[in-house]
Amino acid sequence: MEDCYRIDDPNRILSPGLVLFRELVEANTDAMIEVAGGIERLRPHCKTHKMREVAEMQVARGITKHKAATFAEAEMLAQAGAKDVFLAYNIVGPNIARVVAYRKAFPDVRLSVTGDDVTCLDQLARAVSDAGTDVDVFLDIDPGRNRTGLRVGERARLLYRQIVDAKGLNPAGFHFYDGHQHHSSLEQRKAAIRSEWEPMLVFRNTLEGEGMPVPAIVCGGTPQFPVYASLRDRALELSPGTCIFHDAGYGEKCPDLEMFRPAVLVLTRVMSRPTENRVTFDVGTKAVASDPPMGTRVVLPEIPDAEQVLQNEEHLVVETALADEWKPGDHTLAIPRHICPTVALHRQVTVVSEGQIVDEWDVVARDRLLTV
Template identity: 55%
Template sequence: MDACYQIDDTSQIISPGMIIFKDLLEDNLRKMIELVGDPSRLRPHCKTHKMREVIQLELSLGILKHKAATFAEAEMLAEAGVKDICLAYNLVGPNIARAVEFRKRWPDVSLQVTADHPTPVEQLGEAMTAAGVEIEVLLDLNTGQNRTGLEPGVAAVELYQMIANTPGLIAAGLHVYDGQNHQVDFQERKEAVLAVWNDVSQLRDQLLTEGLKVSRIVAGATGSFPIFAGIDDPDIEVCPGTCVLHDVGYGELFPDLKFTPAALVLTRVISRPGPDRVTFDLGYKAIASDPAMQNRCRFPELPDAKAVLQNEEHLVVMTERANEFQPGDELLAIPRHVCPTSALHKSVTVVSGGKVVDHWNVAARDRFISV
């Protein structure tokens, strides 16, 4: 096992248990800043880790703007001392009242939310006006993923104008997520990202011509943030997420990003059901199950392991080295998709220099804390 994943004493770590290797985490944060050149250009997404302590490390490095997907994450950010939060989610139903409560509870926090339809915009404006507060709204753009947002064009201009004219709302800029840009080849990805930027910049110029203010362009994801960072435009705020902890999936998709997996799951052998099979306590309640079963994790010390069965509490792998393992033996697994993996764990064990130094709560794993 690589020395960076050394744990001197695992006897008190319950498995399956998520381990944060703090030295690697801090190194990933420094690399993230190096790629953009200035921490003021960053707005990292906290959905990957959902932990206050990671936010505090980022704040100590001068990363003051942050991004969230849920009100629980936004509340975690505010409680950690973040004063500039983008809740990159279109608000409907009870979330509109939650936005009012958030603005009243943290009046000194700049909160931006996203929108792509007139009805929620009208409802949000009415709720804010009735409460005597205001909220910043980013126009959510569809860059090709076809998940949310409006394509740059007439409808986008009209909705942005509506936001600007709605009492209680402040038209604060554009939200540009390009999660579809997963091209492994960097040049192909760069061309796709720049094509997105071309459409967005034309829309921004049109909005400015209409006399509308565009304060910021919250742009990109982990794979595209170095490309957006290379664009000379002061309004761009780049939004990496997964690279803070990194994982197998992003390591394969984006080989140009030299981050190191900093969140692994400690697992133990619980059975040897056959001569070529080993069963670990690593079910889909402990590691993300959205990748294909055979690709849900990687065992650095058992590279030939092939997952053949996974249930809630079990992961069965086939390996030619099965005879080397006995119940109680330990391995570390690198998740293929770390973001939903972190949400499966109430807390994590923190290791630095081979020593267990702390335990951190995954504070925003639920969708509701108090707001």
């Protein structure tokens, strides 16, 4: 492994264990700011890291706007000193009351949410206005992902008018998450993004022409980040998330993201040598994200020919010509292919700086509920 992944005393780390290399996280943070051209347009997503200390690192660099996917993440951001938190999730059911609770718990934090439904937005407006508070609302625009949101058009226009007119709701603009646009070719990615971006701008201009303010447009994730960073629009906000830790998936899929390095890896140990060419590690599906296909969930840099032939809850079996070099108790580092859900599987990370274990950070927002 490269020296940036050195751990001088790995025996202090239980396995499978998540290890955060602080200098690499700091470098990824600085690279994110550089790609954005400064902190002004940045609204980084915390769904990858879910840690107060990482949020504090961003706040200390002057990043004032932040994005979350759960109330626990939004609360963690407030506790870290964030003053502008966008909960990019449509508010339904019991979460309507949680908006009121959050506003009361953190009155100095600007809270914004998304919406795409007439009834739910009406319920939200009544709840916040009855409580004597308010909340900013982004209209969730569907950029062709067909997951949430409305396509630009008359339904979206009428819903945004509802937001503008409703007591207790403040129109914040658009949420425009096109996470499906992750072509390996940067030029193809640019073309795909622009095909949806440009009609959305026409829609924005139409609404503003009717007197409806569209203060901000929050766009994209990590693969789309360099594309949006190259655009100039007065309302544009950039919301990369994965790049703060990076992973093998985007590292392979999007070579233009070479400015980011995997910064959080899983320390795993050999559990068994069941056959002459097999090595069994303890990095099972309870330790690393299992949404990538079997056989591709981790990269093992120290075993370049490893074929991952079996993975269960507590085991990963690989076949390799280098099997004789490994014995039970040996450790190595595995790079997750998808870091975001991997982090959520761990209660803590071990923090390493210049080879030394210096701290443990809690993954506090892996839970759905903190206090709000």
